[in-house]
Amino acid sequence: MLFGRRERRISRIMVVEDEPLVAFDNETMLQDDGYVVVATVDNFADAAAVMAREPLDLILTDISLAGEGSGIDVAREAAARGIPVLFVTGNCTGEAKALAIGCLAKPYSERVLLGTLEAVDLSLQGRAPKRVPGELTLYAKA
Incomplete structure (x- = not known):
């Protein structure tokens, strides 16, 4: 289709967030845009x-989570399984940069989140994104 939606590499997403309202908002925004929140x-x-x-x-x-472990631990486990990680946090550390495809600074809007996912999707396909939201930092490993 000439003007249809392009094929996404990212379809199935897990949200790891200990702030209930942020988690709910992310889940709703993602599902409304056609992503499967596993x-x-x-x-x-x-x-x-x-x-x-x-x-x-x-x-x-x-990066900061409830209970034992952190988002860094999530990223290490994901790396061992070959699953890309995007940190959504107020502060990405040096170690975080080595483990993730990028970091999205909080707070962010729905438009920024969806633009971020489009940029990350293109990066995972080996293509340079045309637009990268100002709140997003993509890392070289992308």
């Missing part, structure tokens, strides 16, 4: 369990 969890243990049983195209995770 799970929304608030801690490392639950995230690891989902990774073990579900195919995922991307994980959106905050």
